[in-house]
Amino acid sequence: MARQYRRANDALRPIKITRHFQHGPAGSVLIEIGRTRVICAASIEDRVPFFLRGTGTGWLKAEYALLPSATETRTPREAAKGKQNGRTQEIQRLIGRSLRAVMDLSALGERTVTIDCDVIEADGGTRTAAITGAFIALVEACDSIYKKGDIFPVTGYAAAVSVGINQANEPVLDLCYEEDSEALVDMNIVMREDLELIELQGTGEGRTYSRSELNTLLDLAQKGIRELIAYEKDALGMELVWRVGRVG
Template sequence: MRSDRRNPDQLRHYEIHRHFQKYPAGSVLIEMGNTRVICAATIENRVPVFQRGTGCGWLVAEYALLPSATNERTPREAVRGHQNGRTQEIQRLIGRSLRSVVDLAALGERTIHLDCDVIQADGGTRTASITGAFIALVEACATFYQKGNAFPVKDFVSAISVGVNAENEPILDLCYEEDSHAIVDMNVVMTGAGQFIEVQGTGEGRPFSREELDTLLRYGEKGCRELISYEKDILGGELVWLVGRVG
C-alpha cells in the first residue's frame, strides 16, 4: 500500500486554477498532491537573433524552486550567481516539450516566455510544470490569435512521473517520499494524439526489465491521457476548439 493509499496506477489529487496572476498573458496555479507550481506565459514582440527575419517565433522556459518550497530551505540561485545543472535540465525539458506542439510560423515574430516557479515541492515538479505551462501557453496565444489563421498550438501536452518503488512495484505519479527511494525513475511527456514527446528513464537502484518498462509506459500514458482530458475541461469549449486549428 502506498503512503497515501493510492492504487499503483492512480494519480494524486490534481487541480489547475486559471488566471492566477494579473499581468501575464496566461497564468495558472497547478496542484499535484502537495506539489504546487505557478506557471506564467509572457509575450515579447521580438525574437532571438537566430529567428530574426524568418517570420517565425520562439518559446523559452525558465524554472525556479522557491527557497521555502522544500522541507529544508534552498538558497536562491540568483544569490549563488549561477543556475545548477538540475535547473538547466528541467527548463530545457519544459521548453522542448512545449515547442514540439507549437507552430513557430503561426506564432509570428514573437517570443513566449514560460516561467515555472515551484512554491511547494513534493515530487513531480518538472512534469507539473509542463502540464501547467501548457494551459498558460494556450491562454497567451489566444490573446493575439486572429480568426482564419492557424492557431500556434497544434496539440495538447501533459507530463507525469512513473517509477518502480522500493517494493519493486511500478507506480504512477510519485510523491517525494516515493521518488527519493525509487529503484527506477521515469518522466513521460505525451501529446493529445497519444504520441510520446519525451521519455526519461533511469535505473537508479538496478537495471529494469522490458516488462517493467512496458508497464511504466502504460501507466504514464494513462496518467497523461487523464490530465489532457482535465486540461480540456479547464480550458473550456472555445479554447479547446482553437487548439490544432489550421485556419
C-alpha cells in the first residue's frame, strides 16, 4: 500500500525540530513529524508536591492539550467543559512516566519540572511526538540549573514511536492518522537508548496478533527509536548532547 510521503513501511515521516521555540520556559521545542506538530515546553519551579517536601528529591509532571483547530473537525476546548477527558489524562501520565524513567530525580533537588505539550496540528502520533520533543525541552531546562561537578538530572536518552499492522497485513512504522484509524493492530512504544522498554501500549483493533508479529513490531520500533534519538542528539548539538548522563 502506498504511504504518505511515498515512504517505505519501515520509514519515519519527515522530522523537523526547532529549539528555543518560546522565550519564557527554561526549555522549549517545536517538533514536526509529518503534519503532526507539537509545542513542548519545560518549566522549573523551586517547589515539590507535599509528599516530597524535605526529601531533597524533585518531581516531573506533564500536561497535554489538543488545540481546537488541530484536527479537521474542531475539538471543543476542555477548559470550556470544565474537565479533562480520559484520553488527555492518560496521555499526560504517559509523558510523565516516560520522562521520569530517564531521570535522577534526586539530582533535581527539591524542584518540579512541568512539561507542557500542546498539539497545534494532529495527523497521528501526537503522544509519541510529544514525548520525543519533550525530552529535548527537558534537557534544555535541566541545563539551566546544572552546575559543574553535579549529576545531570537526565540520565539517558528516550524517544517514542508508533507501529502497527495495516489493512494489507503489513507491519508499518510511524503511523499517520489515516493509517492509525484503519490499523488492524496499533501500538505506541517508548524506549531508552539502550532499547530497554519504558512503555508498550498495544491493541488488536481489527484482529488479534501473534507473538511473532509482536516481535516484528518491536524490532520495527527499535529501528525508529534509534533514528529518533539520533535526531534528538542532532538537535541538542555539541552544546548539550554530552550533558545527558553526565556525573560530575
